[in-house]
Amino acid sequence: MSETSIAGIDSVEPAASFPPRRRVWDVCDLVAGYSLILAVIWSPRLLQRWLYLAAIAWFAVSVAFTFPGWRTLGFRIRGFWGSVWVVGIALLIALPATLLAGDLGTLHHPEGFRGWLRSFGGYAVWSLVQQFLLQGYFLLRLVRLLPHRHWAAVVAATIFAAAHLPNPVLTPATLVWGLTACLVFLRWRNIYPLAMAHAIFGICIAITVPPHVLHNMRVGLGYLTYRPRTHTHLSQSDHSVSTVAWVIADAPMRRSARQALP
Numbered sequence: 001m002s003e004t005s006i007a008g009i010d011s012v013e014p015a016a017s018f019p020p021r022r023r024v025w026d027v028c029d030l031v032a033g034y035s036l037i038l039a040v041i042w043s044p045r046l047l048q049r050w051l052y053l054a055a056i057a058w059f060a061v062s063v064a065f066t067f068p069g070w071r072t073l074g075f076r077i078r079g080f081w082g083s084v085w086v087v088g089i090a091l092l093i094a095l096p097a098t099l100l101a102g103d104l105g106t107l108h109h110p111e112g113f114r115g116w117l118r119s120f121g122g123y124a125v126w127s128l129v130q131q132f133l134l135q136g137y138f139l140l141r142l143v144r145l146l147p148h149r150h151w152a153a154v155v156a157a158t159i160f161a162a163a164h165l166p167n168p169v170l171t172p173a174t175l176v177w178g179l180t181a182c183l184v185f186l187r188w189r190n191i192y193p194l195a196m197a198h199a200i201f202g203i204c205i206a207i208t209v210p211p212h213v214l215h216n217m218r219v220g221l222g223y224l225t226y227r228p229r230t231h232t233h234l235s236q237s238d239h240s241v242s243t244v245a246w247v248i249a250d251a252p253m254r255r256s257a258r259q260a261l262p
Contacts, residue, residue, distance in 0.1 A: 026141040029062050033137065037163055041220030059137065073136035074191030083188035086180070090197035094204035101208035109207040120203050127202060128195035134160055134178060135185040135194070143186075153182035164219045169209065177201060 036055040043051055070076065101107040110118070134156060142152035157178030164170040181194045206217055215226035 079188035079190035083193045086193050086197045090200040094200050106210050124199045127198040131191050131194045156182050167219050
């Protein structure tokens with residue numbers, strides 16, 4: 001894909017410009033990748049670990065064989081300042097929500113810098129991974145398959161939200177965020193502000209909404225089998241905070257077998 005094709009939303013190549021063989025490969029990528037994600041999310045823990053490794057292997061091989069360049073995937077400087085406003089919007093939403101949660105008595109968060117780092121340091125990295133999968137993997141393939149880039153954004157956001165079922169809060173939230181992030185990516189093609197905003201939104205939800213309402217932000221089978229603990233705090237020893245949607249719902253970056261990071 002040329003540099004002009006990644007400059008903005010109006011220069012994305014139409015689906016018809018790609019050869020049929022490439023389109024078939026894109027369909028296989030989408031079906032196989034998303035099927036593995038759903039299998040991980042809806043599998044019991046013992047099987048989940050093996051499926052998680054299979055998903056990692058699939059995405060690694062698929063990206064390696066179809067690697068379009070870092071700039072096309074959004075890992076670039078250009079477009080950062082044009083799209084950094086999404087970070088400001090995330091802060092404008094997160095700060096009042098945090099204050100409101102404090103007034104309502106639902107605010108819960110780790111103590112001190114080390115507590116925050118242990119609870120959410122990995123989540124910042126995982127936010128970047130999720131945005132890469134959403135935009136750099138799924139969205140770019142859908143753009144090549146569908147006749148209009150906006151349709152590709154809608155489909156990508158829909159399957160992103162569907163991977164958060166049956167969580168009644170995360171599913172609509174990720175639908176809105178997924179669509180917004182996809183449209184922003186198509187316009188400015190930079191993944192870094194999206195990852196930053198994702199982290200802000202996720203942490204805001206994690207500390208403002210009671211864990212028993214969100215089942216500690218689990219999705220899939222983890223949501224259905226969630227059992228509340230007698231005490232809740234955000235630590236990596238006995239608390240789970242997860243907005244996983246793409247590769248795994250309950251295991252990817254945890255330090256023990258009992259906890260999943262986002």
